[in-house]
Amino acid sequence: MNNSFIESGNVAAALAVKLASAEVIAAYPITPQTPVTEKLSEMITLGEMDAEYIAVESEHSALGVCIGAASAGARSFTATSSNGLLYMSEQLHWAAGARLPMVMCVVNRGVGAPWSVWNDHQDAISQRDAGWIQVFAKDHQEIVDMTIKAFRLAELVHIPVMVNYDGYYLSHTYMPFELPNAEDVKAFLPDYEYKHTLNPERPESLNTVTLPDARVDINGVKRPGYMEVRKNLHDEMRLAMDVWEEIDADYHKSFGRGGNPICDPYCCDDAEFILVAMGSLANQFHDVVDQLRAEGYKVGVLALQMYRPFPTSHIAKILQPAKSVLVFEKGLSYGNQGALYADLKSALYPYPARPTLHNFITGLGGREIRTENLYQSVKDTCLNEETLKPEHIDTPQWIGLQL
Numbered sequence: 001m002n003n004s005f006i007e008s009g010n011v012a013a014a015l016a017v018k019l020a021s022a023e024v025i026a027a028y029p030i031t032p033q034t035p036v037t038e039k040l041s042e043m044i045t046l047g048e049m050d051a052e053y054i055a056v057e058s059e060h061s062a063l064g065v066c067i068g069a070a071s072a073g074a075r076s077f078t079a080t081s082s083n084g085l086l087y088m089s090e091q092l093h094w095a096a097g098a099r100l101p102m103v104m105c106v107v108n109r110g111v112g113a114p115w116s117v118w119n120d121h122q123d124a125i126s127q128r129d130a131g132w133i134q135v136f137a138k139d140h141q142e143i144v145d146m147t148i149k150a151f152r153l154a155e156l157v158h159i160p161v162m163v164n165y166d167g168y169y170l171s172h173t174y175m176p177f178e179l180p181n182a183e184d185v186k187a188f189l190p191d192y193e194y195k196h197t198l199n200p201e202r203p204e205s206l207n208t209v210t211l212p213d214a215r216v217d218i219n220g221v222k223r224p225g226y227m228e229v230r231k232n233l234h235d236e237m238r239l240a241m242d243v244w245e246e247i248d249a250d251y252h253k254s255f256g257r258g259g260n261p262i263c264d265p266y267c268c269d270d271a272e273f274i275l276v277a278m279g280s281l282a283n284q285f286h287d288v289v290d291q292l293r294a295e296g297y298k299v300g301v302l303a304l305q306m307y308r309p310f311p312t313s314h315i316a317k318i319l320q321p322a323k324s325v326l327v328f329e330k331g332l333s334y335g336n337q338g339a340l341y342a343d344l345k346s347a348l349y350p351y352p353a354r355p356t357l358h359n360f361i362t363g364l365g366g367r368e369i370r371t372e373n374l375y376q377s378v379k380d381t382c383l384n385e386e387t388l389k390p391e392h393i394d395t396p397q398w399i400g401l402q403l
Contacts, residue, residue: 118366
């Protein structure tokens with residue numbers, strides 16, 4: 001049984017956290033994330049949600065509280081945006097390295113300086129190597145579904161999960177979405193029991209200074225050193241993709257939604273030109289694809305739902321047969337190219353017959369992304385594909401520059 005709503009993306013996220021029965025919420029307000037935790041604090045105050053809300057003085061402290069709560073065996077949640085996420089950076093690495101299961105919604109926003117309160121993906125992209133699983137939602141329904149599934153994923157693989165969605169484009173717009181029944185979510189996401197819960201009657205030594213080399217413990221069992229710990233996190237992040245797909249299959253069976261949890265293709269089966277994007281931008285491209293298809297161009301769009309771990313084989317399977325791949329992103333690896341573009345190049349490199357790649361940067365700091373500009377960029381590339389000089393392939397093209 002599902003319940004229908006028309007609400008903002010931030011409220012959708014808060015309602016999903018409530019359904020997930022989060023026990024500890026700690027957060028510091030920052031635009032455009034603030035309404036998420038405002039809604040959670042309201043529901044807790046009204047007795048609609050059985051949880052502890054902890055007000056803190058900074059984002060660094062917010063994640064510190066969640067680290068403590070998760071260490072004590074409580075299901076914890078926080079949310080942030082932009083420089084707030086960067087302020088958490090030390091704690092992001094700690095939460096991942098300590099293998100603490102928690103979920104954080106990041107309402108994506110440009111990073112200062114100069115200050116911007118508008119949307120792009122630079123905040124999440126800048127933390128892609130912190131050891132957190134990163135997923136990106138395209139609409140309000142995905143915010144709900146991804147958030148619920150993220151708790152189960154984090155608790156199964158013991159790696160924290162970051163659910164990203166676009167500031168304003170999703171956070172503040174109103175869209176219809178469905179909430180599953182609370183009892184059904186309870187069956188899908190049972191109470192969490194953390195096997196390393198802090199307990200004075202069962203003391204453990206956790207996250208002490210780790211020497212470079214592996215060594216035996218007091219029982220004579222050889223234990224990992226720092227390097228082995230990092231390899232374990234890397235390997236198990238890769239395995240998390242399979243777990244995510246299994247969770248999605250179970251979610252689809254329980255609630256009738258899901259099916260493409262890692263890569264969501266649209267009109268890609270016979271596409272010669274495939275557009276790749278994350279978040280709401282991928283949805284915007286549906287109109288571009290429909291228009292170009294009507295004109296006879298074999299174009300499709302691939303929405304990347306999971307960015308970390310990077311789904312190399314999934315992407316290569318879909319993109320490798322194409323003639324050309326156009327990567328559109330709202331973030332940048334300064335002095336190089338788009339981060340997603342570089343990852344896609346790496347994924348396709350082993351294939352001798354691989355598509356030509358093109359990189360487009362757009363929408364930074366909330367610059368308006370006009371559908372007609374996206375359409376023209378794609379069409380120009382389709383028409384000029386044969387004459388494009390190889391030395392220009394790795395040079396990002398900027399859409400929407402005004403100077």
